[in-house]
Every structure is written in structure tokens, then in C-alpha cells.
Amino acid sequence: MPITTALTTEIQRVSILDEHGQFDEKLGKDLIPNDDLIKLYEEMSLCRKLDEVAFKLQRSGRMGTYPQNMGQEANSLGAAYVLNQDDWLVTCYRENCGLFHRGLPPEQILLHWMGDERGNNIAPDLCITPIAVPIGTQMLHATGLAWASKYRGEKRIACTFFGDGATSEGDFHEAMNFAANLDIPVVFFCQNNHWAISVPGRIQCSAPTVAQRAIAYGMDTIQCDGNDIFAVVHCMRKAVEMAREHGRPFFVEGVTYRLGDHTTADDARRYRDEEEVELWRQRDPMIRVRNYMKQLGIWNDSKEAALMEKVEAETSAIVQRAESIEDPDSDDFFNAMYAEIPPDLDLQRRTRRTSSIGQDPSQIERPQVSSR
Ligand SMILES: Cc1ncc(C[n+]2csc(CCOP(=O)(O)OP(=O)(O)O)c2C)c(N)n1
Numbered sequence: 544m545p546i547t548t549a550l551t552t553e554i555q556r557v558s559i560l561d562e563h564g565q566f567d568e569k570l571g572k573d574l575i576p577n578d579d580l581i582k583l584y585e586e587m588s589l590c591r592k593l594d595e596v597a598f599k600l601q602r603s604g605r606m607g608t609y610p611q612n613m614g615q616e617a618n619s620l621g622a623a624y625v626l627n628q629d630d631w632l633v634t635c636y637r638e639n640c641g642l643f644h645r646g647l648p649p650e651q652i653l654l655h656w657m658g659d660e661r662g663n664n665i666a667p668d669l670c671i672t673p674i675a676v677p678i679g680t681q682m683l684h685a686t687g688l689a690w691a692s693k694y695r696g697e698k699r700i701a702c703t704f705f706g707d708g709a710t711s712e713g714d715f716h717e718a719m720n721f722a723a724n725l726d727i728p729v730v731f732f733c734q735n736n737h738w739a740i741s742v743p744g745r746i747q748c749s750a751p752t753v754a755q756r757a758i759a760y761g762m763d764t765i766q767c768d769g770n771d772i773f774a775v776v777h778c779m780r781k782a783v784e785m786a787r788e789h790g791r792p793f794f795v796e797g798v799t800y801r802l803g804d805h806t807t808a809d810d811a812r813r814y815r816d817e818e819e820v821e822l823w824r825q826r827d828p829m830i831r832v833r834n835y836m837k838q839l840g841i842w843n844d845s846k847e848a849a850l851m852e853k854v855e856a857e858t859s860a861i862v863q864r865a866e867s868i869e870d871p872d873s874d875d876f877f878n879a880m881y882a883e884i885p886p887d888l889d890l891q892r893r894t895r896r897t898s899s900i901g902q903d904p905s906q907i908e909r910p911q912v913s914s915r
């Protein structure tokens with residue numbers, strides 16, 4: 544028997560506005576109107592400022608652990624810009640910019656990381672799922688949400704975000720396999736920021752791209768410069784068309800870099816070289832948009848200064864709103880979770896006791912008292 548080729552394939556890599564200011568007119572023309580570009584830049588600026596402030600809040604004991612989004616803003620923002628308002632945004636924890644674009648009040652992100660459940664109480668019409676810290680879980684949720692939409696004959700799709708490290712989790716592979724085999728309209732968006740805490744990408748994935756993991760499931764895929772909002776928008780348009788018009792999943796690998804520490808509980812200087820970080824600072828998604836807008840004559844230093852003043856004031860107001868929220872009621876802890884609370888949790892709610900730490904709630908049930 545002759546030896547034949549079982550599969551030949553290739554993966555496109557899209558870059559439209561690079562870090563040297565080169566702009567591909569053919570791909571980039573009319574992709575993002577100038578007015579929108581200014582708005583997107585302003586949104587990135589607010590997100591970046593909030594990141595800076597969140598870091599300080601944690602350091603001064605006013606917030607718990609926080610994962611900075613710095614350097615990765617273009618991915619979720621470009622995606623949210625392309626998606627419809629009723630498409631599901633199923634996020635991980637480095638998608639603040641896209642969530643704010645969708646309409647999530649920024650103080651909810653602060654509340655989440657302050658440990659306040661109300662941060663996760665997201666208005667249903669925003670179609671955003673709460674931040675997912677357990678790595679990989681949200682991709683299954685996205686697949687389920689998109690499956691439900693298909694079942695109901697709706698045109699809504701889901702877009703889920705996750706990191707490079709998450710693609711080594713079983714949940715990722717189950718979600719991908721299920722979505723591909725059942726024709727589920729979900730966009731898998733991997734923010735490949737090169738690190739999973741201190742584990743570099745080359746240890747997580749021996750293949751030259753993360754995108755090729757999709758090919759194993761028979762799913763179309765594309766890689767983009769994730770620090771180039773034009774490239775992200777271009778790739779997302781393809782992805783959304785595939786999901787919405789053809790009912791098929793699609794995989795986007797946005798190549799980016801985490802400019803900050805993994806979280807405020809980490810010190811990345813212990814495991815990565817300053818030269819590497821410096822190289823990626825020059826590829827910052829915001830710098831290139833700013834320079835491009837200046838080239839176009841739609842941005843200048845005085846507009847930049849005015850914007851910085853505006854984001855400073857907005858961020859202070861956001862922090863103020865987060866910190867001035869009234870104290871939660873201790874029943875909220877139980878009430879937020881279930882529509883109908885199971886009897887064992889109801890008992891815990893009434894007694895404030897749990898056998899999981901050696902207490903027997905049934906022995907000390909007391910009359911209902913004010914829970915504050
Ligand atoms: C199921 C699970 N395992 C381990 C962890 C601990 N953990 C938190 S973040 C992280 C790395 C995730 O890396 P990646 O998916 O690349 O996302 P990134 O933080 O780089 O955005 C790990 C292992 C976790 N949160 N959940």
C-alpha cells in the first residue's frame with residue numbers, strides 16, 4: 544500500500560496593526576470606524592487605570608487578591624465589540640475590558656475581588672457569567688449555554704475566554720469535543736499570554752501553536768496578534784459568522800502577554816526575565832492604537848491628557864461606589880446561591896452552624912434572630 548497524506552493543514556495568523564505602526568490597509572480598511580476606535584481606546588485606558596488602582600487597593604489591605612489585566616485588554620474588548628448584546632460572554636478573570644464594554648459596572652469587578660458576592664450578581668440582560676477562577680470550568684458552561692440557544696432555535700451564540708494554561712485541563716477538551724461533534728455555536732477564545740502562573744507556555748503545550756489543538760477536534764481555528772485590536776476584530780468576525788451563520792464552533796488564539804504579575808499574590812520577577820517583559824511592553828496594545836490615532840490626526844497629546852484626567856476621576860468614583868456599598872446581610876451568602884434552598888443549607892442559614900467543621904446544627908437550632 545502506498546503511503547499517502549492523511550492530513551495537511553495550515554493555520555492563518557492575522558496581524559493588521561503591528562508594534563512598528565505598520566497598518567495593513569487591505570485587511571484593516573473600514574474594520575473599525577475612527578469614532579469607535581477612539582471609544583475603544585478610552586475604554587482600554589479606563590481598564591488600565593482601574594488595574595493600577597486595584598493593585599494599590601490590594602496592597603493597602605482594601606481588597607483581596609486581584610489578577611491584573613494589563614497588556615491583554617485588546618482581546619476581550621475586540622471580542623465584545625463584535626458580539627451582539629445578547630450573546631453570552633463567558634469569562635475567566637482577565638476580561639475586564641470586554642465586560643465593561645458590554646456594560647458591566649466596573650465596581651462589580653472590585654466587589655468580586657473584595658470578596659463581596661454582590662460583585663457576581665450580574666444583571667441578566669448583560670448576558671455575562673460571573674468570573675470563573677477554577678481553571679477551565681467556564682468553557683463547559685459556554686458550550687451548554689450555546690447548546691441551549693441552538694435547542695431553542697435562537698441566533699444567540701456564546702463566546703468563552705480562557706488562558707493558555709487552561710487548554711491543558713480536561714474540561715477544555717471535553718467542551719471542545721462536545722461543541723465540535725454536536726455543532727454548537729460557541730467561540731473558544733484563548734488568551735495565550737505565555738504563562739500559567741510560573742509555568743511557561745512551552746511546558747504546557749509542545750505544539751507550536753495553541754490554535755492547532757482545535758484541529759484535533761475538527762474545529763476551524765485562527766491565530767491573531769492579540770495585542771492588535773484590529774486583528775482581534777477581524778478574527779472575531781470570522782468566528783462569529785461561523786458560529787451564528789453555520790452553527791459551528793470556532794477557536795481563536797489571541798497571542799498576548801501578561802504585563803503584570805499573575806495576581807497580587809505573585810511576584811513574576813522570580814521566574815521571568817526583565818528583557819522578555821520589556822519586549823512585550825513595546826508591543827502594548829494601547830501604545831500602538833494611540834500612535835496610529837496620532838498618525839491619522841484624530842488624537843494628540845492634549846486629548847490624551849484630558850482622557851487621563853477623566854479616567855482618574857472615573858476610577859475614583861468607581862472605588863468610592865464599591866467601598867460605600869452597605870454591609871451585606873449574612874443571609875445573602877445562602878440566598879445568592881439557590882432559587883430554592885436545600886433543607887441542610889436552610890438549617891445552616893438558621894443556626895449559623897455547619898457539621899463540616901464539627902458542629903451539629905440540629906442540636907442547637909435557635910429561633911430566628913436578626914442576621915446582621
Ligand atoms: C482547576 C484549577 N486548578 C488550578 C488552579 C490554580 N491556578 C490559578 S490560575 C492558574 C494558571 C492559569 O493559567 P492560564 O490558563 O494560562 O491563565 P492566565 O492566568 O495566564 O490568564 C492556576 C493553575 C485553579 N484556579 N483552578
Ligand SMILES: [Mg+2]
Pocket residue numbers: 706707708734735736737738739740
Ligand atoms: Mg496564561
